[in-house]
Amino acid sequence: MPAKMIPDIVIGRMPIYLRALTRKYQSGRTVTSSQELGERLGISAAQIRKDLSQFGEFGKQGTGYNIEFLIQKIQEILKVNRIWDVALIGAGYIGHAVANYGGFHKRGFQITKIFDTDPSKIGKEYNGIKVQDFSTMKTEIQKAGIQIAMLTVPAEAAQEVADQLVEAGVKAILNYAPVSLKVEKGVRVQHIDPAVHLQNMTYYLD
């Protein structure tokens, strides 16, 4: 981990770079430039070079970036050159869809535990993972040392579940509920917020 403090907003752009680079690589490309990446992402080439230079020297002036090398480096920076275990809390419609989402494993994550309060769901298997009783969540997560959780519970339950997750040692929560969560310092929350994405596009509509 780099000793200097890198702004959250820079870290936040790295997964976007990683996704764009991975797509280029999958389409058979081997080299790219900050100009090309920038045009694709709507970010200036200078910003991309500045962001990447926070972590080291990944390209040479005039020759561009080796895509495979840069992918590896960003994976190391983001610590997704390994597979993280993830707990999924809530086995409703969104939870079911998330459990079956095909995009996690090759990007560093696997859901290993699912919890719900609904007796009609407990014991069922979602994508090979048995839904466990929510009452066992804290001890199960603690025992397994899981640090990442995805929260797909109803809005009114989200804060209480988040509190329990933090008590169990979870340090990163991806929240699908349309509410803001309060967590202690040192715990990260990200929010799946479709309205933000829609508002991002209406600016360009007439």
Place this chain on the structure above:
Amino acid sequence: MPAKMIPDIVIGRMPIYLRALTRKYQSGRTVTSSQELGERLGISAAQIRKDLSQFGEFGKQGTGYNIEFLIQKIQEILKVNRIWDVALIGAGYIGHAVANYGGFHKRGFQITKIFDTDPSKIGKEYNGIKVQDFSTMKTEIQKAGIQIAMLTVPAEAAQEVADQLVEAGVKAILNYAPVSLKVEKGVRVQHIDPAVHLQNMTYYLD
């Protein structure tokens, strides 16, 4: 709409500012500063002032921003001081959850049409909206003049559906499928990508 070209990345931060301001307003606050907003969002105060100044003068040096006024201004900028009709394509688990999501209306959106190919879903009501036969999608969207669609179809169907949406006049697509979509210039695509959010947090984990 401002005549000058504002970078996509600046536009992309406006919904984040709007969400943070709305939460502050709902918690009873009336005034805030770029410093306070920045600390909350992990963005520098200078960046926030620079972003907002692209659209005009919204605060006075030393007195901060009037939250209600700034919310109104950002809503105007993003054109969400109105309600946009949205078509939902795909009535599976994610589609069902999206149809019932409580966060759209007060942020400028309402789902007015839902389409699916599955005969067992067609005719059913999701949150008061009847699921229509996918074969009628193009004409129905055209007739209604809908410009925004959310895509919750399987990955392998997403590109074909996107092509039809664009032919029907849709200009903004929110894609839940874990695939990249190719669309013509002038059409915007945003991607709900939980792996990006998770990768954003692993940097901070040990």
